[in-house]
Amino acid sequence: MSMQDDTGAPGRVLVVGASASGLTTVEALRRKGYTGAVTVLGDEPHAPYDRPPLSKQVLSGAWAPQRAALRDQETLSALDAEFVLGDPAAGLDPASRTVRTESGRELSADAVVIATGVRARLLPGQDGLAGVHVLRTLDHALALRADLLAGERLVVVGEGVLGSEIAATARTLGLDVTLTGPLSAPMALQVGPLVSGILADLHTERGVKLRLGDGVVGLTGERGRVTGVRLATDEVLPADVVVVAIGASPATEWLTDSGLALDNGVVCDSRCRAEAGVYAVGDVARWHHEGLGRHIRLENRTNATEQAMAVAGAILGEDRPYAPVPYFWTDQYDAKLQVHGFLPADAEVDVVEGDLTARRFVARYRSEGRVTGVLGWNMPRQARMRRQEIVDGLGTPAPTH
Incomplete structure (x- = not known):
């Protein structure tokens, strides 16, 4: 039986995901006067940290890793929430709103917020090779930085926002950098031909080699370490370090047996509700945007915050559509x-x-x-x-x- 306090709010809220959208949901609930029990489940051992600095300030070394923390310990403690970290979610029963974790814990609540984000996509064969990186977590950023400091030639696979940012940061660290991907210019998909053409000029002036317009089919290696990136033309771009930045997939594998609608994310209504008492927020949520008249999913930092505030409101009974004007930024050089x-x-x-x-x-x-x-x-x-x-x-x- 679900518990409610006398305002009609749920007695217990469980947030699955301890990144920006999950943390902001908790903060917004408290700011709106919610006094019930809150648990935050996170798959990483780290307290909540911010992701945009990972490809810039943390990777360049301008920031010590702890500067990426979203809040200090005192501020987190003041939220009066239980943080269960380093234990990924492994399953959800929406009827009882119970989440099972990989370690075997069972956490139940009256409202569940899915904030599990996305996972970096991989190239075939990259798992077994040293020197090949993705950049999604703080640990990824630190491992990549260590390799960049020891390496000379970096190939970035993927000409989107993340790949372009990593290429820029690595050039400022003095590496020989090649940016490759199937499109004609950096961020062509995100900003269109006019601006991506100017970005291409900027990267070229700064010494990045652009090898764009051909797909990547795989990696080459020797003795377990990467030596290059093979293009569809069969050309191999030599590398000591490779970053694969070919996009991300919503982290919904743990929900496969849940009965929730999963289609490029957790499918939600215009209130970010996947099912009664179950909501999704941030990169993992695909919801109905009433202004556009269709379902969309946004992978950006601003949406993580704005959607979390909307979900906190929905949990507390506010009934309004979440229909934002999206916003993202990128810093390169x-x-x-x-x-x-x-x-x-x-x-x-x-x-x-x-x-x-x-x-x-x-x-x-x-x-x-x-x-x-x-x-x-x-x-x-x-x-x-x-x-x-x-x-x-x-x-x-x-x-x-």
């Missing part, structure tokens, strides 16, 4: 890019402020006559000021109180 909204591949792009040649500009993205997105290159304030055009273009519903 001295370029800071801020992206608001959606940048469809076929969008018309025009520069509305600043100057492309000075690399200080705002670009506006339009699709079917409506503004869907805005990108600022070293113009954060000006880009943010144009966000309202996206809201108008989306026709996002106003919050219902």
Whole structure:
């Protein structure tokens, strides 16, 4: 039988995932006055830390690893939540809202929040080779940094946001860096041809070799250590260190037998609810965005926070759709890019402020006559000021109180 306190709030909340979205859910519950029991289950031994600095400040050595912690111990203690760390979730029974962990624990609650994030995708054969890395966790970042400091030639497989950031950081550490992937320019999928072309110039000027436009079929190795990356053309790019940054998959394997709808994430309604008393938040959640009229899943830091606040509200009985204007940023060398909204591949792009040649500009993205997105290159304030055009273009519903 589920317990409720006299306000109708659940008596016990279990958050599965101890990263930004999981922690923010707990903080938002407490801020909204929730006084019930809260448990946070995490698969890593570390207290909650932030991921965006891993490919930049932590990898470069500008930050000691502990600076990536999201909160100090005192702040975490003040949340009055039980943190069960280093024990991954292994199964969920939604009817009884009970989570089984790999060590055999059983944790039950009246509301369960799934915040298990994503896992880095791997290349075939990469598991058995030393010198091959993915970058998703703090331990990944530290292992990669150690190899970069000892190595000379890095090949980054994957020309998306993460691959581009790692290439930039490794160049600033002085390595010989090659960036490879099937698309024509860094972040081509995320920002379209105009801006990705400028990013390509930036990386080339900084000494990154771009070997783009061909797929990667595998890795070469000798005596258990990586020696290169093999392209679909059969060319091998030599390497002492390889980073595989070819995207991520929602961490939903533990939910296979749960009966929840799983399709590129945990499928949720517009309130981020997967089933009665079960919610999903952050990179793992695929929910119905009422402004767009379809299901979407966002892998970015801002969504982890905003969606967590929405889920905390939903748990406490607030009934409003979560329909955000997405936002992400990336820092590469001295370029800071801020992206608001959606940048469809076929969008018309025009520069509305600043100057492309000075690399200080705002670009506006339009699709079917409506503004869907805005990108600022070293113009954060000006880009943010144009966000309202996206809201108008989306026709996002106003919050219902």
